[in-house]
Amino acid sequence: MxxxxxxxxxxxxxxxxxxxxxxxxxxxxxxxxxxxxxxxxxxxxxxxxxxxxxxxxxxxxxxxxxxxxxxxxxxxxxxxxxxxxxxxxxxxxxxxxxxxxxxxxxxxxxxxxxxxxxxxxxxxxxxxxxxxxxxxxxxxxxxxxxxxxxxxxxxxxxxxxxxxxxxxVRGELLEKSKFQARIELGIADEKPLVLSFGGSLGARPLNDAMLDILLEDSQRDDVYHIHSVGTNGVEYLDKFVENGFSKRAENIYYKGNTEVRLYIDNMDTCMAAADLVIGRAGASSLSEIEAMGKASILIPSPYVAENHQYHNAMALVNRNAARILEEKDLTAASLKALMNELISDKNELRQIEQNAKDMAIxxxxxxxxxxxxxxxx
The missing domain is CATH 3.40.50.2000 (Glycogen Phosphorylase B;)
Structure with a gap:
């Protein structure tokens, strides 16, 4: 054959x-x-x-x-x-x-x-x-x-x-439990975990909005936040160091309950452990979000052909399986408000997770x- x-x-x-x-x-x-x-x-x-x-x-x-x-x-x-x-x-x-x-x-x-x-x-x-x-x-x-x-x-x-x-969907993403992932990351099971990233290269509009959010989250004790600035966002690491973040490992910085990374090389573990995922709306990412049953805030890239990421995102939004925040409306304040709204409402968060899971093939x-x-x- x-x-x-x-x-x-x-x-x-x-x-x-x-x-x-x-x-x-x-x-x-x-x-x-x-x-x-x-x-x-x-x-x-x-x-x-x-x-x-x-x-x-x-x-x-x-x-x-x-x-x-x-x-x-x-x-x-x-x-x-x-x-x-x-x-x-x-x-x-x-x-x-x-x-x-x-x-x-x-x-x-x-x-x-x-x-x-x-x-x-x-x-x-x-x-x-x-x-x-x-x-x-x-x-x-x-x-x-x-x-x-x-x-x-x-x-x-x-x-x-x-x-x-x-x-x-990559097989390793389906094999790790949330409990196991939390142990590997050393994050308490009861603490909400937000995972945010703009793809392997990063997304400047998301990094700009996240800068103030992460600085604020580093002072909080009721949420854990992991963010990747992407390989094109190395200059953002310097900004976090200037604001008191310490180096934990190569290209990983932390302060309080907040981690900022250049790149997430253990995505299977971080995704499994997360309660809320924030990122772009590429087809592969959304299939992974559905397969793992994760609530998400999707920020579609407006720079792709046929604006297809917007349509990808709406396929979930129309089924109450995600929330959307278009880049034209993206600010630190708008993203922070939507993020807090979701992690503070556990019932709605669980419903969105289930709806996303129901879409998975x-x-x-x-x-x-x-x-x-x-x-x-």
Missing amino acids: KLLFATGGTAGHINPALAVASYIQQKYPDSQIMFVGTADHMESRLVPNAGFEFKTIEINGFKRSLSPKAVIDNVKTVSRLIKSEKDSKQIIKDFQPDVVIGFGGYVSGPVLDAAVKMHCPTCIHEQNAYPGITNKQLAKKVDKVMLTVEDARSHMQAKNDVIITGLP IDARERIADIILSLVN
Whole structure:
């Protein structure tokens, strides 16, 4: 059995594809799996590191501007698009896959287009509640369309019925109990724990709002707070040191019941221990929040394509499984008020947790794998 995965651009596209591919290879050791991506994005590092064969094509998205530079870039993009489909056809011809699978990103477009024209069985997976342009177009052509959440269905004009599969979640996140995590972190079981982060790189608007909140929380005894400024937020660590925070370990500073970290490298433990999670609304993060049954305050990034993080967040908010605070309304005061409102109302907090848990699809990896395997002749 030969499977060809096409995905790239962001970890939100790549990691779910790797999770499914790894599961299939574990279940069928004789299977041959290849990935197609670009040489200048994360897939060029993540895929080979996961042990899969990796081929590249050259492709990028169109600029949504009429500036002279954007027009020139778009002309180049058309040229790359023509070449990338030719290269995709050659990869498919050489590899002879039984199924071609797209997990989003611009690279999926030419690869799946070529596969459809060559009469290969095809399927795609859409991570977000509001689908990307590439997957919207591919949905009209491929054999199977898989969605993370029901909310995306109304935005798709699919050739065939779409299937809700959820999004794969890292296994270690499901294995740790809150009790065990609290022991590892040394945090009393009865004390509310707030966990906040803006992704691995950090988010400046969240860090700006959190600065005053964390300084205030460091004086409180009724809540524990762990915050990551992200690898792009190293200058914030100096601000906390200036305000009396002490170094506990490399890139970890604390004062009272407050920890500020550059990066959270034990996310499974911190997430399991948390009562309230504050962060962005990427599809992978929300699937983890649902799987672990966590209450959350979501601050969608307004800088992403199709404003899809807002739609991701609203999929939970509309089911009373989260609260939303848009970045345009984000201040230290507004975030602090919403945070205090939730941690002071244990009944509402537990209800939100249960609603989030009810949305989780724990066996997403297996569901996606089953659909892919059903297309193998």
